[in-house]
Amino acid sequence: MASPTTSRTAMRFLFRAAPAFRSKAPRTATRCLHEKATPITASLLQHRPTFRQWHQKMPSSGASLGRRTMFIQTEATPNPDALKFNPNQRVLPESISSQFLEYLTPRSTLAPPHPSPLAAKLLNIDGVSSVFFGADYITVIKDSATPWAHVKPEVFAIINEFMVSGQPIVNTVQDHAGESGQEGTELDSLAYDENDSEVIGMIKELLETRVRPAIQEDGGDIEFRGFHDGQVLLKLRGACRTCDSSTVTLKNGIESMLMHYIEEVKGVQQVMDQEEEIAMKEFAKFEEKLKQQKGPNAAPSTVGKGSLDYVEG
Template identity: 85%
Template sequence: MASTTLPRSAARSLPRAVPSVRSQASRVATRCLHQNASPITASPLRNRPGVRQWNQRVPMPAISVGRRTMFIQTESTPNPDALKFNPNQRVLPESISSPFLEYLTPRSTLAPPHPSPLAAKLLNIDGVTSVFFGVDYVTVTKDSATPWAHVKPEIFAIINEFMLSGQIIVNTVEDKAGESGQEGTEQDSLAYDENDSEVVGMIKELLETRVRPAIQEDGGDIEFRGFHDGQVLLKLRGACRTCDSSTVTLKNGIESMLMHYIEEVQGVQQVMDQEEEIAMKEFAKFEEKLRQQKGPDAAPSAVGKGSLDTVEG
């Protein structure tokens, strides 16, 4: 019997031309599995497992709700005994024409025309001597013997409570007896007045645009008390009122600028209230006593009645 011999080239192409049975079977099986797949349906209700109610009571952990706080920025001032608190919202009501209010005694916080519950609480803190309200900040001044670490947390807490609760910071009541308990309740002393002379108008403009912003930045303000015989009468408020550097501010700063731009100005004097005048006299006596103890050649202090021209208010 004659055997048929395939050429080598034909033998190599044979597996490619004839697919294997295994590959066909897998394709058929795959196709059949896809065609015969049944959709997934929900099981009958009777075959579902029952749900038993859990009766054990689990004690809920106690949740402590803390008090809300707000961001109050604190700024130091040239006066080491005064701090400026910025609550980032308006402090003085818009109905008050004055740019500031200053409370120097607990009685002033209750007297008309602008009693203040916030100032009353702050002045009730041991060591706090005065409270100053700017348009959007509060300046608190303490005595030199009280450290800030003792009073600053309580000041923060009181201001935070008033701002968050929406309590009235400053009230306005009728002043029937003419008793003004606060400083700065009248009209803004630097406001334009048609009755002012040309020189006074120029002085007010320079104070308003060049001086007041810097003093407000330091937690205080300035009042114009008049212009007489070439002398500009001014009153510093807030942190600048009891600051040792107020002498430099008035003489080297404000006086030099006013004399440079206005030739009619010959000097600047600070108006002193009666309490401040008494304090200055007591300080002068204390300096004189120290000078006698140290000897006649001792240099006088930079702060004192003789270091700044003053007039009684």
């Protein structure tokens, strides 16, 4: 015969496992013995919020997250200090006739005729030295002392913020003082001009169809500065402006092609701005000083006057 303890355990198990055996009479609870019994009814106000109610109060974030997410592709350039960012949408407004805008100083991002809030923020990043806007890409150039690991994440965040928020990348204001703060604000130098001679027209056509696409792929652009005494004067922009192999590109690529198709062309020269010429002269002095310290058998540098990467305008 089973003990009373075993019977009570079995009954308790059956009572918990079979709810049908329970009494269906409404259960009541009292606050204390001297108060009148008051049934505790199920009220929505007395229950904690369920998961479903809390989920409904959350904003439907699916669409908003989709609008705030953007795919920005990066491309390496021949210049190790320049990186090309492709946001897969137009960067320069169609109202700007130039193919590019280049911002070399923080002041240029605020000056007319095309101040840029995006360029101002990018140049505010430690290590960024210049910003170049193409029609549908952005090239960021840094100094050689700062690694990309410190610069790239912040550049990504700033470009993404502008693209998804709809903020203007470039503004256009009237230049009352006649001072241009950006490079490339004039008309496209390779555009057709009815006043050009036949030779200049051919030079522009070759530069536009054969040279410019390749340079734009590398995150830069090219300007035609003139044709004098058989010499084609060109100005490289963007990533190509500070690239160590820029002169190699001019001599081995552009010059050879132009001389092959146009017999009047005798050579190509890279035009430098006044600031760049001063910097190159100072660098040449520094190189000469190092050469004297190391001795006459020291290997020459790849930049500086007299080297492959220097062409006087």
